[in-house]
Amino acid sequence: MKIINTALLSYGMSGKVFHAPFINLHEGFHLLGAWERSKKLIQDAYPGTRSYASLDELLAYDAVELVVVNTPTYTHYEYTKRALEAGKHVVVEKAFTSTVAEAEELKMLAEKQGKKLAVYQNRRWDSDFLTVKKVIESGKLGDIKEMEIHFDRYNLDLSYKTHKEEPNSGSGIVKDLGPHAIDQALHLFGMPQAVFADIRTIRPVSVVDDCFDILLYYPTLHVRIKATLIAKEPVPAYIIHGTNGSFLKSRADIQEGILLQGAKPGSADWGTEPESEQGTLNYLANGETIREKVQSEQGNYFEFYKGVYTALAEDKPMPVTADDGIRVMQIIEAAFKSQAEKRVIEL
Structure with missing residues (x-):
């Protein structure tokens, strides 16, 4: 089975509740760690994971294949863009972005980079x-x-x-x-x-x-x-x-x-x-x-990450696509x- 190394951009409420438990449950994902700005908690909850001190450090780590952008909405465009430019697949929380123009730009960037982009609509x-x-x-x-x-x-x-x-x-x-x-x-x-x-x-x-x-x-x-x-x-x-x-x-x-x-x-x-x-x-x-x-x-929110795994492992569409996110922003x-x-x- 293909293993997809995954990292979170936050281990606050959304990371603890909506993402890490389901990523950890799926045998096709390996949770590498999270960007943690102050409290360092992910290693206690998931032994063997890593706490990244900065976004630069996380994105520079070649082993990271999928990045979950679960930070405040006003950061989604910047962080998703940086992750795509670093050659990572991305799952980004709702709201996808702050504007339609940002959402459309990220879709085009993902296509240019040959990477998958999904919006988390659990x-x-x-x-x-x-x-x-x-x-x-x-x-x-x-x-x-x-x-x-x-x-x-x-x-x-x-x-x-x-x-x-x-x-x-x-x-x-x-x-x-x-x-x-x-x-x-x-x-x-x-x-x-x-x-x-x-x-x-x-x-x-x-x-x-x-x-x-x-x-x-x-x-x-x-x-x-x-x-x-x-x-x-x-x-x-x-x-x-x-x-x-x-x-x-x-x-x-x-x-x-x-x-x-x-x-x-x-x-x-x-x-x-x-x-x-x-x-x-x-x-x-x-x-x-x-x-x-x-x-x-x-x-069952697990179905979302099952769909993400299928998309990445078998080159299928994401369960919630960038187009879906663009339409919501419209x-x-x-x-x-x-x-x-x-x-x-x-x-």
Whole structure:
């Protein structure tokens, strides 16, 4: 089996929770280490790894084949560009970049260098989203006409991650939670024809956007994407109405929560939601109304890195491509333009 030597550009929350456990689990990856600026923790968690003192040191190490850019959004363009120029494959966290132009430049650079470039969109493998996708594909809802995707939280205080709360090219909720929900919508339905957005700052302590409502217009479908940090009582994360029925589903994926508690992936019941979080399906069958609970699919972020391994070992497309990332950035730029100009933006 081909072994792909991999290094992280950070071993903070995202490195500990979303990347290292799954890279370590896959027998085709060898986790070499991480760039650690102050605390040196990766060697305690993964004996035999290395703590790099600088990005230059990490990129100069010829053994590193894949670099995971899991640093603040405003650094993504610079660090991804440097990694590609150093001859490395790259997985870059969402938001892909700060602008569409940066995203397009990185795609072209990867192609020029003959390297693979992926955007980390783990929420495609959330249990709730996989359940929604299965219900839509079943055809029981008929033609989908309306869908809402909510990524709501309740937090009146500023995050300790200052790069998310202080004005910079990657801060704010649109570029933090927005890429998750936007990517899910595009994964289901492709690119819309137009975008309208209402982007606001609503918490008294906040100086960046912390609430948005984005409407994607398709020829026969409207998708509403909403996120806020003042949702004390959550509504269903997914509300879908079709010509033959409706489906409501909570945001109930357990993976992030148990990973934060130190759980390691790989068990048979990994990503299994509580039965109490099953979605409600109400549809017509042979002229009669059927209202039933839908067993949730199992979530598994490991599928992303399985896809990355296949892409690198067998020269296949990445599981989430640079083009996917560019399309998300196009929606984000259109949303900010819509907010600024108070109008629908044609794509």
